[in-house]
Amino acid sequence: MSSSERRRSYGYGIAALASVIGFIAIAIAALSGFGRLQASIAVFDEPYVWRILRFTLWQATLSTLISVALAIPVALALARRPHFPGRLWIVRLMAVPLGLPVLIGALGLIGIWGRQGIFNDLLTLAGFGRPLQIYGLQGILLAHVYFNLPLAARLFLAGLERVPQEYFKSAAMLDMPGRAVFRFVEWPVIAPLIAGVAGLIFMLCATSFTLVLILGGGPAATTIEVAIYQALRFDFNPARAVALAGMQIGLTGLVLIALAFLPKASDPGTSADTALARPDGAGRFKALADAGIIALFTIALALPLAMIVIKGFEADLVKLLGERVFLRATATSLAIGLGAALLSLLVALAFIAATGAVAAAKRPSAVEKGFSATMAAMGSLVLLVPPIVLGTGWFLLLRPFGLTDAAAPLVVAGINALMALPFVLRVLQPAIAVHRARTARLAASLGLSGFARLRIVDWPGLKRPLLTALSFAMALSLGDLGAVALFGGDDLTTLPWLLYSRLGSYRTADANGLALILGAICLILMVAGTRRQAAR
Numbered sequence: 001m002s003s004s005e006r007r008r009s010y011g012y013g014i015a016a017l018a019s020v021i022g023f024i025a026i027a028i029a030a031l032s033g034f035g036r037l038q039a040s041i042a043v044f045d046e047p048y049v050w051r052i053l054r055f056t057l058w059q060a061t062l063s064t065l066i067s068v069a070l071a072i073p074v075a076l077a078l079a080r081r082p083h084f085p086g087r088l089w090i091v092r093l094m095a096v097p098l099g100l101p102v103l104i105g106a107l108g109l110i111g112i113w114g115r116q117g118i119f120n121d122l123l124t125l126a127g128f129g130r131p132l133q134i135y136g137l138q139g140i141l142l143a144h145v146y147f148n149l150p151l152a153a154r155l156f157l158a159g160l161e162r163v164p165q166e167y168f169k170s171a172a173m174l175d176m177p178g179r180a181v182f183r184f185v186e187w188p189v190i191a192p193l194i195a196g197v198a199g200l201i202f203m204l205c206a207t208s209f210t211l212v213l214i215l216g217g218g219p220a221a222t223t224i225e226v227a228i229y230q231a232l233r234f235d236f237n238p239a240r241a242v243a244l245a246g247m248q249i250g251l252t253g254l255v256l257i258a259l260a261f262l263p264k265a266s267d268p269g270t271s272a273d274t275a276l277a278r279p280d281g282a283g284r285f286k287a288l289a290d291a292g293i294i295a296l297f298t299i300a301l302a303l304p305l306a307m308i309v310i311k312g313f314e315a316d317l318v319k320l321l322g323e324r325v326f327l328r329a330t331a332t333s334l335a336i337g338l339g340a341a342l343l344s345l346l347v348a349l350a351f352i353a354a355t356g357a358v359a360a361a362k363r364p365s366a367v368e369k370g371f372s373a374t375m376a377a378m379g380s381l382v383l384l385v386p387p388i389v390l391g392t393g394w395f396l397l398l399r400p401f402g403l404t405d406a407a408a409p410l411v412v413a414g415i416n417a418l419m420a421l422p423f424v425l426r427v428l429q430p431a432i433a434v435h436r437a438r439t440a441r442l443a444a445s446l447g448l449s450g451f452a453r454l455r456i457v458d459w460p461g462l463k464r465p466l467l468t469a470l471s472f473a474m475a476l477s478l479g480d481l482g483a484v485a486l487f488g489g490d491d492l493t494t495l496p497w498l499l500y501s502r503l504g505s506y507r508t509a510d511a512n513g514l515a516l517i518l519g520a521i522c523l524i525l526m527v528a529g530t531r532r533q534a535a536r
Contacts, residue, residue: 005449006357010371013354016347017375020421023414024385027393028249031242043243048219049227053247056223059137059212060205063144064198070145071152071197072190074297076182077290078153079160080281084291090298091157094150096305101479101522102147102210103496104515107503108304109143109215110134111311111512118307139215144208148201150301155197159189165278172279181280199259207252207386209482214503224248225388229485238396245389252384312516315509320517325493330521333478333494336409340416341473345466347417348424351375352432387415387482395486408487412494415483420473427472431465467528475522495521 043049081087097105112118113134120130134142163185171181209225216222222230224244231241281290320326358364358372394411398404435458443449443457481496488497499514 002449006360009353009357012350013357013371013375016350016354017371020347020418023418024390026397027390028385030393030397031245031389041243043240044247049244049247052222052224052227052244053251055137055221056206056251059140059144059221059223060202060208062137063141063148063205064202066141067145067148067152067201068194068198071149071156073293074149074153075156075160075190076186077293078157079186080278080286081290081294082278084294086298087294090294091154093298093301094154097147097150097301100305101475101496101518103214103479103481103499104308104519105147105304106143106211106214107311107499107512107515108308109139109146111307112304113139113142118303135215136218136221137216140208140212140221143211143215144205146300146304147211148204149297152197152201153297156190156193159193160186163189168278168280176280178280178286196259199255203252203255203259206255207248209386209388209485213481213485214500224251225386225482228388228392232392232395232486241392241396245392248389249385252386256384308512308515308519311509311512312519315513315516317513317517320510320513325498326514329493329495329498332409332492333496336413336416336494337474337477339409339413340420340477341470343413343417344420344424344473345428345470347421348428348469351425352429356432356436387419387480388485390415390418391483391486404487405489405491408492412483412487412492413477416477416480417473419480419483420476423476424469424473427465427469428462431462435461471525471528475525478522478525479518 078084078087078091084090110117113132114120115130115133117132117134120132123132124130133139167185168181171185176184206223207225208223209229212221212223212226213229216226224247228241228244228248231237231244281287355372355375358368361368364372391411394407395404398407398411439457439461443453448457478494479496481500484492484494484497488494488500493501495514495518499511499518502508502511502514
């Protein structure tokens, strides 16, 4: 890398890093400087606030324990059955909740477990009435397990599929029973992963917003994030919002520090399929037991998705598609989503260019190493400062000037771009590293640089990961309700906000139809982004 290219890469990185830190710092400064300090401190004397904190920790702990406990037998069964019918599609299906907008998943769960859901209908036919109630702690746990169990199972499965097959063959030669195989072969692989997987899921559940807003939200089932939203949206009590946001940042900071000391969860990306049979899986009883576990897991995973499609088609889609508010919400969502995705892509490319320049330096200074480490840590800041906290800071800053409506699309796009940044970095960083390693010498020997190199070498080689990152970042923004929750209204209506509004006004059929449309748009984006390039 020439000195001019290095200087240019550093410049991009510094500009992107300053923008990200500035965006977050302004929100934090607005939070800390707004309202009276005594009023904020007084909030901590309220028993209700501590009850919210206890509930946040309690539901996150229970969600984590249940998700991890159920994920282990699912991963073991899938690992023992490499030739199970449809196994590859089941593993692919496990990725759907990760990319599915939370709002849509919640509607699917309501369709299954809600008061008017399938299970209550079956119980009514059996003469038991409608005893199932999805709202409250039970609904929050159900939804968190639905979204996080597949994640945990994929991480455990990835670890199990990396175990050399010779271990299982040796166990079979020694005639070891199933309990011994689990104790001496499988458990040593799973045990080191549990802490990291549990920590990740706990963090996701502790900062959950949309699910708690829809399925909880009452005084007995409110988390800190929802309480911040309620303090501003319903009570307009900035002092309370500031105090709760400080509590949220403190909680997430402590969890992140704890996570730093836990073993890292492995990447499940290359573990979707195995070809070798497991000798310890022989036997009719074991086969039936594994098949039962996999079938139950698949049904539980697929049923809410099927319910979204069925309920969505029952809605008057033609009427919905013709509504002016729907067209406006769709245009707004697409504009914000595209803006957020492009912004996230630009920041990620600047980070990658700068870290690459530092890595290419023969003897990087301590400042350069710190610069690179700071950019690498930016992804975790999204977890440390959740979107609702960022939105609160910007809301409090803009409101005195009457700019909340005018600046709302930009703020929402900025928050969504930050949310997508970790994913975009994860997709682009390894792809660009491999591409650079393969083409750097060739481009240098041909004298290609600048726009010519971008057009002839970089774009053909990086088009696919760039489109993948762009489409997923856009889909993530399209399905987000957290950032728009504070700014949403008549002047800023996105598809998730419109869906939530219809749900709040008990227009469930319209909400189901909107969920189907939103899910279809996100699916089209993800398919377009991951479509294989035609062979030349």
